[in-house]
Amino acid sequence: xxxxxxxxxxxxxxxxxxxxxxxxxxxxxxxxxxxxxxxxxxxxxxxxxxxxxxxxxxxxxxxxxxxxxxxxxxxxxxxxxxxxxxxxxxxxxxxxxxxxxxxxxxxxxxxxxxxxxxxxxxxxxxxxxxxxxxxxxxxxxxxxxxxxxxxxxxxxxxxxxxxxxxxxxxxxxxxxxxxxxxxxxxxxxxxxxxxxxxxxxxxxxxxxxxxxxxxxxxxxxxxxxxxxxxxxxxxxxxxxxxxxxxxxxxxxxxxxxxxxxxxxxxxxxxxxxxxxxxxxxxxxxxxxxxxxxxxxxxxxxxxxxxxxxxxxxxxxxxxxxxxxxxxxxxxxxxxxxxxxxxxxxxxxxxxxxxxxxxxxxxxxxxxxxxxxxxxxxxxxxxxxxxxxxxxxxxxxxxxxxxxxxxxxxxxxxxxxxxxxxxxxxxx
Amino acid sequence: xxxxxxxxxxxxxxxxxxxxxxxxxxxxxxxxxxxxxxxxxxxxxxxxxxxxxxxxxxxxxxxxxxxxxxxxxxxxxxxxxxxxxxxxxxxxxxxxxxxxxxxxxxxxxxxxxxxxxxxxxxxxxxxxxxxxxxxxxxxxxxxxxxxxxxxxxx
Ligand SMILES: Cc1cc2nc3c(=O)[nH]c(=O)nc-3n(C[C@H](O)[C@H](O)[C@H](O)COP(=O)(O)O)c2cc1C
Ligand code: SF4
Ligand code: FES
Numbered sequence: 001x002x003x004x005x006x007x008x009x010x011x012x013x014x015x016x017x018x019x020x021x022x023x024x025x026x027x028x029x030x031x032x033x034x035x036x037x038x039x040x041x042x043x044x045x046x047x048x049x050x051x052x053x054x055x056x057x058x059x060x061x062x063x064x065x066x067x068x069x070x071x072x073x074x075x076x077x078x079x080x081x082x083x084x085x086x087x088x089x090x091x092x093x094x095x096x097x098x099x100x101x102x103x104x105x106x107x108x109x110x111x112x113x114x115x116x117x118x119x120x121x122x123x124x125x126x127x128x129x130x131x132x133x134x135x136x137x138x139x140x141x142x143x144x145x146x147x148x149x150x151x152x153x154x155x156x157x158x159x160x161x162x163x164x165x166x167x168x169x170x171x172x173x174x175x176x177x178x179x180x181x182x183x184x185x186x187x188x189x190x191x192x193x194x195x196x197x198x199x200x201x202x203x204x205x206x207x208x209x210x211x212x213x214x215x216x217x218x219x220x221x222x223x224x225x226x227x228x229x230x231x232x233x234x235x236x237x238x239x240x241x242x243x244x245x246x247x248x249x250x251x252x253x254x255x256x257x258x259x260x261x262x263x264x265x266x267x268x269x270x271x272x273x274x275x276x277x278x279x280x281x282x283x284x285x286x287x288x289x290x291x292x293x294x295x296x297x298x299x300x301x302x303x304x305x306x307x308x309x310x311x312x313x314x315x316x317x318x319x320x321x322x323x324x325x326x327x328x329x330x331x332x333x334x335x336x337x338x339x340x341x342x343x344x345x346x347x348x349x350x351x352x353x354x355x356x357x358x359x360x361x362x363x364x365x366x367x368x369x370x371x372x373x374x375x376x377x378x379x380x381x382x383x384x385x386x387x388x389x390x391x392x393x394x395x396x397x398x399x400x401x402x403x404x405x406x407x408x409x410x411x412x413x414x415x416x417x418x419x420x421x422x423x424x425x426x427x
Numbered sequence: 428x429x430x431x432x433x434x435x436x437x438x439x440x441x442x443x444x445x446x447x448x449x450x451x452x453x454x455x456x457x458x459x460x461x462x463x464x465x466x467x468x469x470x471x472x473x474x475x476x477x478x479x480x481x482x483x484x485x486x487x488x489x490x491x492x493x494x495x496x497x498x499x500x501x502x503x504x505x506x507x508x509x510x511x512x513x514x515x516x517x518x519x520x521x522x523x524x525x526x527x528x529x530x531x532x533x534x535x536x537x538x539x540x541x542x543x544x545x546x547x548x549x550x551x552x553x554x555x556x557x558x559x560x561x562x563x564x565x566x567x568x569x570x571x572x573x574x575x576x577x578x579x580x581x
Contacts, residue, residue, distance in 0.1 A: 089509035089548040130562045168452050169492035185448035187490045246511040246552035253553045334513045
């Protein structure tokens with residue numbers, strides 16, 4: 001099976017060097033586009049490929065790009081931003097790409113920049129990815145030396161500058177408008193939308209923000225064509241996807257598989273199934289901000305469209321498994337503690353609501369909760385849900401909570417009735 | 428007062444960025460790399476170079492969890508307390524660390540050797556539980572392994 005994202009990677013964990021990348025066909029898509037395609041043709045090919053953003057929301061990439069103002073009289077510079085903040089708990093897919101094949105990301109960004117006629121590109125990287133930082137820094141330098149970046153790239157007349165911005169913690173920086181504030185040297189609170197970044201982004205200039213994995217798909221779409229790319233998938237959404245599994249499975253990890261691989265295949269064939277002595281209870285299919293799914297959902301294909309059938313979302317495609325010896329209340333408490341700490345504090349429902357939720361869950365987990373708390377928690381999932389907050393952090397936080405209240409209700413009630421956590425040792 | 432070397436590094440960051448203010452996080456990190464943390468004097472001096480008010484820069488500095496506005500130990504332990512690590516016995520790892528170091532999360536050992544900070548997902552969830560010491564990532568932790576790791580840091 002074709003693995004455009006990871007197929008060429010080395011097995012020893014080192015980054016593919018520029019030479020190795022070129023020998024594996026790297027930068028040939030860029031040459032092809034710069035020589036024989038117009039920016040519009042590149043955009044159309046990406047549109048045709050049905051590539052959807054890999055940052056979690058699955059927005060069609062071609063459509064996003066089509067909102068970028070084009071032409072000679074638009075505000076400049078125009079920006080292209082790579083979101084490599086990857087702080088969604090349970091998500092570890094971009095790390096693989098950034099560390100294993102930095103030039104693939106760079107080529108994808110230059111191609112995207114060409115399609116959008118961008119002048120300056122930023123990679124926004126979380127601080128903790130030290131290995132990736134070093135490798136990206138080096139790859140950018142190499143790309144400048146080989147004129148894949150800089151002025152008049154490969155004699156085409158197109159120019160693009162690229163910079164690496166290394167952040168300093170805080171999950172909210174991954175929200176695309178907070179990220180733009182962070183790049184401007186401001187506190188990283190989200191901005192109101194509209195205007196969308198394409199119209200008014202970095203320093204008020206036209207800006208496109210995409211996830212790192214999204215950009216990594218572009219060279220292969222341009223190199224091999226949209227039809228080839230669509231053929232990689234088992235569903236209508238094009239390409240392959242980096243899926244992952246963590247939790248008590250035999251072989252946790254991340255793998256590049258056809259888009260539309262089922263959760264069961266992921267869990268059993270690739271993750272090796274549950275560890276001995278543990279049973280599957282449920283999972284968050286795509287990071288901490290997705291609803292739980294149950295055993296009965298495992299045969300659903302993982303793509304943005306199909307996952308809606310489960311009441312959950314594809315999210316980042318990295319599944320976190322809940323086993324039968326782990327307390328679901330404790331797990332949700334852990335998740336809400338994360339969201340409460342990472343809330344930027346800008347809007348009231350999120351700033352005040354999340355700590356309250358944490359307090360209540362903590363009381364239930366310690367055996368000090370009451371049945372009426374469950375009703376209040378239920379209300380909170382609506383009050384902090386879509387439409388009531390300034391950004392998607394709080395609604396995302398409510399997804400695992402609302403589905404846990406539904407699927408693991410008996411566990412919540414048992415904590416309250418027995419006045420203790422039934423999963424904790426002791427008699 | 429910033430040293431000549433620090434000043435040079437801050438200037439380098441200013442040169443690399445399109446606007447002065449955009450270099451704020453990098454400038455803070457320059458100081459932190461040299462001194463371990465960022466003091467009020469540092470904020471005052473840096474804010475001038477960045478064309479910001481001290482309050483504005485402080486608001487940025489305190490926003491980030493990895494910019495330290497208080498002194499820290501020689502080595503900062505960042506232990507992941509997010510969900511996959513929590514499932515894989517983060518709490519037992521934390522307990523081991525706190526009892527071995529004799530400090531609670533957020534504190535520094537009296538000999539100034541370690542500061543212990545729980546942080547969000549380190550993106551190593553398939554190798555949980557995970558932590559960083561300084562700039563190095565350690566994964567698949569167990570109490571014995573933690574002991575071996577800590578012994579490497581003096
Ligand atoms: C709280 C929060 C955190 C986010 N963190 C990330 C992140 O770390 N990486 C990412 O690519 N997208 C993240 N996103 C989504 C971005 O806002 C944005 O949708 C994405 O970068 C767009 O890229 P795509 O269209 O390629 O998916 C986050 C969103 C929210 C609300
Ligand atoms: S929902 Fe939370 S994170 Fe988002 S803007 Fe409001 S306070 Fe900030
Ligand atoms: S949850 Fe600990 S590294 Fe991701």
